[in-house]
Amino acid sequence: MSQPQFKNWQAIQDEVLRRIHAREWPPGHVIPGEVDLAAEFGCARATVNRALRTLAEAGILERRRKAGTRVALHPVSRATVDIPIIRQEIEERGSAYGYRLVSRETALPPARARIMLCPDTPAPCLHVRALHLADDSAYTLEDRWISLTTVPEAADQAFDRISPNEWLVTTAPFTHGDIAFGAAAATAEEAGLFETETGAPVFVIDRTTWDHARAITTVRLVYAPGYRIHTGIGG
Amino acid sequence: MSQPQFKNWQAIQDEVLRRIHAREWPPGHVIPGEVDLAAEFGCARATVNRALRTLAEAGILERRRKAGTRVALHPVSRATVDIPIIRQEIEERGSAYGYRLVSRETALPPARARIMLCPDTPAPCLHVRALHLADDSAYTLEDRWISLTTVPEAADQAFDRISPNEWLVTTAPFTHGDIAFGAAAATAEEAGLFETETGAPVFVIDRTTWDHARAITTVRLVYAPGYRIHTGIGG
DNA sequence: GAGTGGTCTAGACCACGGT
DNA sequence: CCGTGGTCTAGACCACTCG
Numbered sequence: 158m159s160q161p162q163f164k165n166w167q168a169i170q171d172e173v174l175r176r177i178h179a180r181e182w183p184p185g186h187v188i189p190g191e192v193d194l195a196a197e198f199g200c201a202r203a204t205v206n207r208a209l210r211t212l213a214e215a216g217i218l219e220r221r222r223k224a225g226t227r228v229a230l231h232p233v234s235r236a237t238v239d240i241p242i243i244r245q246e247i248e249e250r251g252s253a254y255g256y257r258l259v260s261r262e263t264a265l266p267p268a269r270a271r272i273m274l275c276p277d278t279p280a281p282c283l284h285v286r287a288l289h290l291a292d293d294s295a296y297t298l299e300d301r302w303i304s305l306t307t308v309p310e311a312a313d314q315a316f317d318r319i320s321p322n323e324w325l326v327t328t329a330p331f332t333h334g335d336i337a338f339g340a341a342a343a344t345a346e347e348a349g350l351f352e353t354e355t356g357a358p359v360f361v362i363d364r365t366t367w368d369h370a371r372a373i374t375t376v377r378l379v380y381a382p383g384y385r386i387h388t389g390i391g392g
Numbered sequence: 393m394s395q396p397q398f399k400n401w402q403a404i405q406d407e408v409l410r411r412i413h414a415r416e417w418p419p420g421h422v423i424p425g426e427v428d429l430a431a432e433f434g435c436a437r438a439t440v441n442r443a444l445r446t447l448a449e450a451g452i453l454e455r456r457r458k459a460g461t462r463v464a465l466h467p468v469s470r471a472t473v474d475i476p477i478i479r480q481e482i483e484e485r486g487s488a489y490g491y492r493l494v495s496r497e498t499a500l501p502p503a504r505a506r507i508m509l510c511p512d513t514p515a516p517c518l519h520v521r522a523l524h525l526a527d528d529s530a531y532t533l534e535d536r537w538i539s540l541t542t543v544p545e546a547a548d549q550a551f552d553r554i555s556p557n558e559w560l561v562t563t564a565p566f567t568h569g570d571i572a573f574g575a576a577a578a579t580a581e582e583a584g585l586f587e588t589e590t591g592a593p594v595f596v597i598d599r600t601t602w603d604h605a606r607a608i609t610t611v612r613l614v615y616a617p618g619y620r621i622h623t624g625i626g627g
Numbered sequence: 628g629a630g631t632g633g634t635c636t637a638g639a640c641c642a643c644g645g646t
Numbered sequence: 647c648c649g650t651g652g653t654c655t656a657g658a659c660c661a662c663t664c665g
Contacts, residue, residue, distance in 0.1 A: 165634070178565050178603075190650065201636045206651075216474070222643045223650045232561055233476045234599075236571050239451070240469040240625075326467055330413050333626030336471050339619065340575035340593040358575040358593035364469075366625075368413075384574065390475075390601075391568035400653070425631065436655045441632075457632050457662045 163198040169208035172198070177217070177228055187227045188218075215391075234390045240336070240362070243299070243322050243378075247291045255290030258317045259298075263305070270302040273335075273365040273375040280304070283311050285321045288350060294381070295350045301376040308373060321374070329373050331366035338362055338386065341379070351381045360384045398433040404443040407433070412452070412463055422462045423453075450626075469625045475571070475597070478534070478557050478613075482526045490525030493552045494533075498540070505537040508570075508600040508610040515539070518546050520556045523585060529616070530585045536611040543608060556609070564608050566601035573597055573621065576614070586616045595619045 163169045176182045188194075191209065195202040209226055212218045216235040220226045247254045266274055266282045274282055283303040289296045301321045303311045308329045316324065341361045348355040359382060365375040398404045411417045423429075426444065430437040444461055447453045451470045455461045482489045501509055501517045509517055518538040524531045536556045538546045543564045551559065576596045583590040594617055600610040 174567075178567075184562065192650090201638095202651095203637090203653090204635060206653090207634085210652085220651065221645090222652080223645050223648085225650065231477055231480050232565070233474045234569065234571070235472055235474055237470055237472045240471060242466055242468075245466050327419070330467070331626065332409075332413075333624065334469065335624055336469070336622070338573055338595070338621040340595040340617075342593045356591065356593075358577045358591075360573070360575040382575075386573040387571070389568065389570055391566065427631090436657095437632095438634090438656090439654060441634090442653085445633085455632065456664090458630055458664050460631065 163200060166204050166207040166211070169194075169198055169200070169205060170212060173208060173212060174217070182228050184228050184232070185230050187225050190225060236388050236390045238386060238388050240364075242326055243289045243297055243320065247289065247296055250291065252291035252296075253293070255293060256318070256320055257288045257290065258315075259286040259288055261285050261316055263312070266302045270375050274302055274304045274372045275306065280306050285316050287316065287320050287322075289320065289322075295352070296381055297384075298347060298350060298379040299376060300379070301374055303374045304372050307368060307371040322376075325374060329368065331373055332369050334364060334366035336362065336364045343379070343382075347379055353382050357382055360386075398435060401439050401442040401446070404429075404433055404435070404440060405447060408443060408447060409452070417463050419463050419467070420465050422460050425460060471623050471625045473621060473623050475599075477561055478524045478532055478555065482524065482531055485526065487526035487531075488528070490528060491553070491555055492523045492525065493550075494521040494523055496520050496551055498547070501537045505610050509537055509539045509607045510541065515541050520551050522551065522555050522557075524555065524557075530587070531616055532619075533582060533585060533614040534611060535614070536609055538609045539607050542603060542606040557611075560609060564603065566608055567604050569599060569601035571597065571599045578614075578617075582614055588617050592617050595621075 163172055182188050189197070191202045191205045194205045198205065209218060209220065213220045216233045217229055218226055219229050241249070244254045262284050263281050264284050265271070265279050266284070270282070271279055283305055285301050285303065287299045289299065299320065299322055303321065303325070305312055310328065314324060339361050340358055343351060343353060343355060343357045343359045345355045347359065348357060351359070360380040362378040363376070364378070366373045398407055417423050426437045426440045429440045433440065444453060444455065448455045451468045452464055453461055454464050479489045497519050498516050499519050500506070500514050501519070505517070506514055518540055520536050520538065522534045524534065534555065534557055538556065538560070540547055545563065549559060574596050575593055578586060578588060578590060578592045578594045580590045582594065583592060586594070595615040597613040598611070599613070601608045
């Protein structure tokens with residue numbers, strides 16, 4: 158059973174994928190244990206582990222102690238989406254970046270933002286609305302609430318030159334967050350900015366970030382009509 | 393320099409993240425090499441490698457041979473999105489799944505689909521449109537083109553009971569793919585199915601999958617108004 | 628050329644979780 | 647209980663790439 162040597166974990170991964178594709182290991186099938194595979198492939202168990210663990214992270218395999226490793230029954234596609242800083246995204250598109258502050262005020266957040274930022278006791282937050290431009294045309298409207306409890310320094314920032322988006326990433330790093338993508342109808346104001354009509358479909362990202370247990374900020378990004386998020390899966 | 397022992401790679405990862413957050417290692421800073429860190433943390437180099445490699449995959453660090461490891465200048469949030477089979481998605485929501493075939497025909501694909509499926513020479517493809525229902529109300533409209541060159545068996549499938557979505561994942565596994573998320577205006581037909589008005593904003597997923605070099609299928613999924621994709625980052 | 632990360636090995640111990 | 651995956655170790659060689 159000594160195949161012509163699978164030396165590196167990527168080669169083993171490819172071989173495992175081949176067997177899955179060839180239906181030698183159909184969905185739900187429990188594949189041999191790491192020790193057996195290591196013996197078959199003529200390599201150390203750690204190498205097999207690396208290959209199988211990576212496939213499990215990709216959603217191809219399901220692994221459980223004692224139960225063993227099986228081919229996933231419902232092969233979900235797991236896509237990784239990069240969400241860069243808006244300025245960087247515009248510049249990488251080859252466009253000139255522009256920025257304009259729309260409004261800035263301290264207020265008690267409305268229900269949706271309050272639930273994310275201060276679910277216990279309502280506290281005043283900084284509300285900033287700003288427009289990001291690509292080649293002088295509106296690209297994204299940033300509607301953000303910043304917790305002054307977690308980031309009191311934000312109160313001293315005018316945000317007339319630097320966007321909250323950019324200021325926060327270099328000032329208040331987060332430990333974890335929460336993102337949602339959706340579609341919405343452009344408000345009258347948004348329609349004016351994006352030079353389209355009220356009710357036009359726009360792509361929306363809602364994101365909230367935390368530093369450990371403390372909420373930092375929650376933001377709604379409304380993109381100009383036609384915006385798409387694009388990524389690859391597999392390979 | 394012997395800290396109170398960092399034994400597992402997750403603890404090391406936490407400590408590295410702490411130093412980044414505390415600005416001991418600011419963005420762009422080149423951090424010590426693996427051997428140094430292993431000595432400082434009192435563990436094997438492989439353990440440090442595991443911790444740093446994982447952080448690099450998350451986009452927090454940038455690693456290059458000889459150049460060393462540095463804190464990423466532009467901290468992109470890298471979100472992983474699971475795209476399950478539609479039936480599974482509906483059932484996991486706790487709803488009853490329903491399916492209805494809308495149309496099925498063999499034809500030459502229009503420009504957008506042809507570019508994805510058969511960029512060289514136009515070839516007839518199977519065009520299937522089907523509706524996925526959650527608790528008897530429209531959830532997703534699946535508009536799919538299947539390459540009969542790559543998947544000739546599809547010609548024998550009626551798709552009146554099983555959706556192309558479900559049939560393909562168990563029949564024609566893919567090696568890699570391409571996904572885009574966006575917003576669009578509902579057509580008159582979509583508006584009727586989703587019980588909304590023409591032009592209403594709907595969430596759209598365009599996905600194309602390949603088996604090695606051969607294109608399998610390209611699909612547009614139009615979701616009922618209010619649909620959102622939700623995921624976490626970090627953690 | 629030399630230093631850094633990338634990987635492999637052979638062995639070991641541990642933790643979870645089916646039986 | 648005890649088998650399986652999860653992880654750590656100490657050492658080694660390789661490959662890329664910067665200077």
